[in-house]
Amino acid sequence: PIVRQYVSDERTRFSMIAKLKSLTVLSEFKNQFQFREEGSYSDTLSTKSVRKDNDKYEENPIPDSSLYNNTFLLRLRYAGYGTYQFATDPDPNTDEVGVSGTQKIHAADQFLFNRTMYLQKDDGVIERNSIKSKKFCNNNSGNSNKRCQKVIKGMPEIGVSVVDATLQFTKESVTSYFSLGSINSAGAVQATGGQNTFTVSNLFDLIKVDNATAIADKKIRINFEKDATGQRTRGIGENHLVYKDGEPYDPYIKSISVGKNDLNNITRSVYGPALLDMTPGQRAKSYRVPIGFIQSPRNAGDPIAVPQWAFTEFSNDTRIQLDSNSVFYPNKYTAHRVSTLMDEAQAICFSEKLTNQVDIDDCVSLLERIRDYNTPAIRGTSKAWLVCWLKYAHTVSGDYLSTGSNNAILDYFSKSIGLKFSVSTETSRKIQNSRWLDTYALGQMDTDLLTYYIYGELYIPLSVISQDGKSVNFEKKWTFPGVQFAYIASYTSNFCNCFWTPNNNCCDPKDKSKRTFITTYGTVVETKNTFINKESSSEYTYDLVLNNNQNFVYKGKFLTTQDVKSNEVVFTWLVSLNCLKSCNQSTFITYTSLSMTARQGMDTFFQKLFTFNPDL
Numbered sequence: 070p071i072v073r074q075y076v077s078d079e080r081t082r083f084s085m086i087a088k089l090k091s092l093t094v095l096s097e098f099k100n101q102f103q104f105r106e107e108g109s110y111s112d113t114l115s116t117k118s119v120r121k122d123n124d125k126y127e128e129n130p131i132p133d134s135s136l137y138n139n140t141f142l143l144r145l146r147y148a149g150y151g152t153y154q155f156a157t158d159p160d161p162n163t164d165e166v167g168v169s170g171t172q173k174i175h176a177a178d179q180f181l182f183n184r185t186m187y188l189q190k191d192d193g194v195i196e197r198n199s200i201k202s203k204k205f206c207n208n209n210s211g212n213s214n215k216r217c218q219k220v221i222k223g224m225p226e227i228g229v230s231v232v233d234a235t236l237q238f239t240k241e242s243v244t245s246y247f248s249l250g251s252i253n254s255a256g257a258v259q260a261t262g263g264q265n266t267f268t269v270s271n272l273f274d275l276i277k278v279d280n281a282t283a284i285a286d287k288k289i290r291i292n293f294e295k296d297a298t299g300q301r302t303r304g305i306g307e308n309h310l311v312y313k314d315g316e317p318y319d320p321y322i323k324s325i326s327v328g329k330n331d332l333n334n335i336t337r338s339v340y341g342p343a344l345l346d347m348t349p350g351q352r353a354k355s356y357r358v359p360i361g362f363i364q365s366p367r368n369a370g371d372p373i374a375v376p377q378w379a380f381t382e383f384s385n386d387t388r389i390q391l392d393s394n395s396v397f398y399p400n401k402y403t404a405h406r407v408s409t410l411m412d413e414a415q416a417i418c419f420s421e422k423l424t425n426q427v428d429i430d431d432c433v434s435l436l437e438r439i440r441d442y443n444t445p446a447i448r449g450t451s452k453a454w455l456v457c458w459l460k461y462a463h464t465v466s467g468d469y470l471s472t473g474s475n476n477a478i479l480d481y482f483s484k485s486i487g488l489k490f491s492v493s494t495e496t497s498r499k500i501q502n503s504r505w506l507d508t509y510a511l512g513q514m515d516t517d518l519l520t521y522y523i524y525g526e527l528y529i530p531l532s533v534i535s536q537d538g539k540s541v542n543f544e545k546k547w548t549f550p551g552v553q554f555a556y557i558a559s560y561t562s563n564f565c566n567c568f569w570t571p572n573n574n575c576c577d578p579k580d581k582s583k584r585t586f587i588t589t590y591g592t593v594v595e596t597k598n599t600f601i602n603k604e605s606s607s608e609y610t611y612d613l614v615l616n617n618n619q620n621f622v623y624k625g626k627f628l629t630t631q632d633v634k635s636n637e638v639v640f641t642w643l644v645s646l647n648c649l650k651s652c653n654q655s656t657f658i659t660y661t662s663l664s665m666t667a668r669q670g671m672d673t674f675f676q677k678l679f680t681f682n683p684d685l
Contacts, residue, residue, distance in 0.1 A: 083181055084165050091163040094307050094345065101310060104349040111313040112358040114350060123350040126341030128357060128463040130244050130267065130506055136464070137242040139658045140502045141490065141531040142272065143478065144237050145281075145325065147291045148382035148524035149229035151188045153514070154180070154195055155304065157450075162308055171450045171516050175434035177427075184303040186318055188229040188292045188523070197438075197518045198224030200413060200431050221413060223386030229523060231281040231289035231325070232378050235274050236482045236531075240662050240669075243270045244506070246462075249361050264361040267462035267508045269528065273665045275543060276485050285477040287328040291527075294336060294470070296320040296343075305344045315459045317357035319344040323465060323507065323527070327477045335473035335492055335529070337505060340466045361460040375458075375510070379524035387513075387522075399455035406517060407443045410435055442517050451516045458512030461525075465505035466498045479531075487541040487646075488657060489534040502530040533654040541646040541657070545668055547675055551636035554605070554629070560674075561629045561640050562607040564597045569670030588666070590659050591616040595625070605631040615663070622647040623660060642671065 072089070076082040108115035114123070130136070156164035157171045165181040167173030174181060178195050187194050199220045246265040281289050293302035306316030320343065326334035344352055380388070386405065418432040442451055472492045473479065483489045495503035509525025549557055560568045565576035567584060575584040586593040593615050600609040606629065613623035626643040644664050648656070 080181060083183075087163050087165045087181075087183075091161060094310065097307065097310055097345065100349055109349065109353065111311075112353045114353045118350050118353075120348070120350050122348075123354045126339075126347060126351050127354050128339055128466060128504075130356065130462045130464055130508070131246070134501060135241045136244055136501065136504060136506060137239050137528075137530060138501045139240055139662050140238070140493070141275075141488075141533065141658075141661075142237040142239060143482070143490075143529040143531055144235045144272070145289070145291075145478075145527045145529070146232045146234075146378055146525070147229055147527065148232050148379040148522070149188070149291075150225045150227055150384075150520045151186060151229055151523055152194055152196075152227050152519050153186050153304070153521055154182045154193075154519055155184045156182055158308065162304075162306065171454075172519060175437055176430040177434035183301070185301040186293060186303055187227060187301075189290060190227050194227060195519055196227065198226060200417065200435070221409060223384060223409065224518065225384035225387065225520060227520070228288075229291045231291065232382060232524075233277060233279050234281045234284060234289070234478060234482075235277040236486065237272045237274055238661050238665055239272045240665055242272060244268070245270075246360060249363060264363065266361050266460050269506065269508070269526070273668060276482060278481070284481045285327045289478065290324075290326050290329070290331075292324045292326070293318075293320075294322040294324050296322060296338075300343075311345070311349075311352070312358065315359040315362060317344060317352075317355065319357075321357070321465070322470065323505075324471070325473070325476075325478070325527075331477075333473045333475045333477070334471050335476055335478075336470040337465050338467040338470065339463075340498060356463045357461070359459040360462050363458045363460070364456050375524065382524070383522065399452045402455060403442050403452055407439055410439045410442070410517075414439065438517055454514035454516060456512075457514065458510050460508075460510045462506075462508040465507055466503065469494060486543075490531045491534050493530040493532045495530075505529050533657050543644040543646075543661075543664055545642050545671075547640045547671070549638040549640070551631055551633070551638055554631040554638045557638050557640060558607050558629045561627050562602065562609065564600070564609055564611070568674050569667055588615075588663060590663060593663065605633070613663075615660070620648065620650045621652060621656065621660065622649060642668070 072082055072085050076085060104110070104118060107117035109118040155162055155172065156167040160167055160170040162184060164170075165174070165183070167182060172182075174195075175197075177200065178197070180193050180195050183193055185193060190196070245268050247268050249264040249266055251263050278284055295301050300320055302318050302320055302322075304316040305319045306312040306314070320338065322336060322338040324334050324336040339355075339357070341347065341351075341355075344355070344357075347355070386409075387402075414432065414435040417428060417435060423429050423432060469492075472494055474491070476492075479490045479492070493502055497503055506528040507525060509523060511521055511523045513522040515521070560566055565574060565581055565584065567573055567575035567586075570586065575586065577583045577585060582597045584595050586595075593613060594617075595611045595613045598610045598612060601607065608626060608628040610624065610626045613625060615621070615623075622645075624645045626641075628641040628643070630639050630641075631637075632639060646657070646660050
């Protein structure tokens with residue numbers, strides 16, 4: 070408060086506050102002294118550091134029971150460029166300009182380093198993908214002092230958005246680590262021991278929107294929000310005092326919004342206080358540190374690769390330079406950047422005499438950037454960080470800041486499937502279907518642009534509010550070679566052949582139009598209604614009744630067709646659900662679970678067909 074009151078110059082005030090804030094972590098030395106004497110450090114706990122309250126603020130993605138059970142989920146895949154504005158070793162992380170580390174401020178930058186991790190353009194963002202000069206203004210602008218912005222061609226823009234959105238259902242999710250092997254890196258990122266990535270399985274896609282912008286004709290933005298004190302998200306490592314390389318980010322308050330000023334956004338934080346207010350043991354058990362470190366831009370077919378859906382969000386120039394099998398990456402990438410900057414420097418520095426400070430600042434900054442990126446001895450980590458990726462996986466189980474009651478994403482899926490959804494707001498962290506799951510990777514740190522690339526998958530459990538009066542419809546298709554029509558139809562067109570169950574012949578011996586199943590939810594009776602058999606197609610429809618419940622209408626259809634043009638056989642399974650009287654969430658969950666159990670059995674059966682019948 071004293072600095073803010075008596076220091077008028079904004080940059081001086083900013084620098085003084087940054088230096089004073091570095092003193093706030095002095096108390097951490099006392100905590101770390103005992104922690105490290107016990108043989109612990111960062112996220113590694115020795116037996117001497119075990120405390121009863123270590124897991125008080127855990128965000129464990131693999132709990133004792135499954136995260137999700139008999140619930141609908143919204144999966145949002147997101148990707149894009151963020152910017153991380155911080156000084157690096159050997160500079161202190163509170164340094165506002167950078168002197169001896171990899172990243173530093175240039176004369177043309179409008180802001181100083183503030184340790185902030187941005188996912189969107191906002192106040193304080195340093196943008197180096199453009200330059201400003203009066204040379205770029207229209208000559209008729211009428212203002213001789215005006216500076217106009219020119220975006221450098223091919224440079225990425227700051228912004229992380231949803232790539233695709235999927236409504237899913239799970240009977241019981243399975244979350245697990247997938248080993249990437251061991252590593253011993255003492256270079257630009259220090260990491261040792263076993264490295265992992267994260268998998269989520271046993272989820273069924275109900276409706277998928279490949280282009281998420283189509284949901285509301287706007288980009289769906291993923292962002293980090295400020296906490297109650299106004300603090301923005303930053304890395305909490307404190308130059309290895311608190312964490313080793315690959316530190317966690319805090320505050321972690323994630324928001325999903327349609328467009329920039331969405332009042333119906335969905336926003337939630339992790340559980341607990343700020344990381345620096347936790348004990349070292351509690352931080353170690355927070356599960357918010359990297360689970361894996363890899364040094365690879367992208368290798369086709371490799372499980373550690375950047376997935377195709379995320380790879381397409383790279384800027385055009387980056388996609389061209391990121392040749393998956395090229396031995397020239399990242400040299401190819403940095404050389405292209407230097408060439409681009411030299412073209413801009415030629416236009417600013419040498420086309421005419423520099424007469425104003427803005428052009429001088431741009432010229433000096435461009436030349437410094439060229440030198441730094443073109444001289445490994447000066448900035449060796451500039452190339453090393455381009456191939457480094459850190460993988461994270463943890464839950465998000467804290468308070469909701471907004472639940473998006475009229476959120477456009479939920480409305481889209483509600484109208485598509487016929488059920489009214491809301492975000493599940495269960496507050497007990499120990500109950501299934503209460504937590505979000507966020508799995509993400511951060512890498513390709515560009516020390517010239519101060520950018521990084523991030524992609525991830527965010528899972529949000531949903532509640533069913535009501536049915537909107539329409540039928541609830543599910544559909545699933547399987548495709549096979551066209552020559553196998555008769556063989557596939559022998560399974561899919563025979564009402565009494567329940568190929569997706571252990572008991573293939575499931576019809577009533579006395580009535581071939583009825584089949585009966587004993588399930589965990591009770592007795593299911595399916596009755597055949599129609600059957601149509603043609604040369605290149607066959608279909609039958611049926612009604613399903615559970616425990617003789619006549620208040621819920623369940624209609625199914627098996628359709629097998631042969632497409633001569635594509636030479637394919639397509640088997641389509643359609644389900645329509647309708648509640649005749651008031652039905653609660655558990656009713657829809659039960660019938661959806663029955664459907665997904667059958668679908669899982671069909672998936673398994675068709676996989677076996679491919680395994681045991683090579684002709685397929």
